[in-house]
Amino acid sequence: MRIPQKYIDPDWRPALISRRLDHAAAWLALPDKELVDEPNLRYGGSMHVYCLRMDDGTASSHNLYIKCQCNQRRRSPRHPLRGRATLETEFRALSACLKKGVPVARPVFFDHFVDDNGDEHYVLVSLGLDGFQSLDQIDMPALPPARRRRLLEDVGMTLRFMHLRGFAHRNLYPKHVFVAWRPALERFDVRFIDLEKTHLFTGFRHLFRDLESLARRSKNVSRRDQLRFLKYYLDTGHLSEDGKILARWLARKLRYR
Numbered sequence: 001m002r003i004p005q006k007y008i009d010p011d012w013r014p015a016l017i018s019r020r021l022d023h024a025a026a027w028l029a030l031p032d033k034e035l036v037d038e039p040n041l042r043y044g045g046s047m048h049v050y051c052l053r054m055d056d057g058t059a060s061s062h063n064l065y066i067k068c069q070c071n072q073r074r075r076s077p078r079h080p081l082r083g084r085a086t087l088e089t090e091f092r093a094l095s096a097c098l099k100k101g102v103p104v105a106r107p108v109f110f111d112h113f114v115d116d117n118g119d120e121h122y123v124l125v126s127l128g129l130d131g132f133q134s135l136d137q138i139d140m141p142a143l144p145p146a147r148r149r150r151l152l153e154d155v156g157m158t159l160r161f162m163h164l165r166g167f168a169h170r171n172l173y174p175k176h177v178f179v180a181w182r183p184a185l186e187r188f189d190v191r192f193i194d195l196e197k198t199h200l201f202t203g204f205r206h207l208f209r210d211l212e213s214l215a216r217r218s219k220n221v222s223r224r225d226q227l228r229f230l231k232y233y234l235d236t237g238h239l240s241e242d243g244k245i246l247a248r249w250l251a252r253k254l255r256y257r
Contacts, residue, residue, distance in 0.1 A: 007091070007110040015057035016109060024111035024123040028068055036065070043086065045072030045120075051128070063128030064108060070121050085112070086196040087122040093167070093195035094126075100165040103158065105129060105178075105193045129191055135174035140220050151179065151188055152225055156232030158190040159210065168206035170197040172213045208249070215250055226250070 008016055016022055033050035040047040047069040055061050069087045091110045109125035179188045215226055230247055
């Protein structure tokens, strides 16, 4: 499969072209982007993540997250020899999820090039989720009971929707789930990020892996709330027999006593 051609979000095209940010090398050369995480040095290369505040051309300012990757490829059964750049995989997943209505971080720009030394560079720019916070930043016990149940419901239903649309995240940590409270709706807006391992699932084990990974790494979530989350994920008023089997499987995985 061919590498996707350069992508620029239509709403951002005038702003990026006016700043000459319509090719990957220009993003790499930006002097005022701020490193936001430790470099990822896996898969034989490197990836750096930066943040930059930028006007979109309509007097609205946004945080943009810039992933810059060099010579970083991950092998898979579909790409066993050379592998595939993880940013290419993530861009494909973001695009596919958006087409099917799965709420994810919105890509603004994607491009790649090979420099004079033969090094491969990929750049993926995503719109920051301003006003959102990740699940690992939320103190669950401190939430009012009704708000906590709504959070469990909205995250469970959104993950179910992602799975029903055919996608498994396959690396689902609380830090990859962002939420924002919408007072007028009395609901949480839920988005997923970091889709570099996301693809169409081929078996239920991938769905179970998402559930296990999210449950295992969620802190200060009671056993009762874990069961509530499962109930919302399964879209049942109470746990069915299948739901109880799934709950017992998760309990064994998480070593509940």
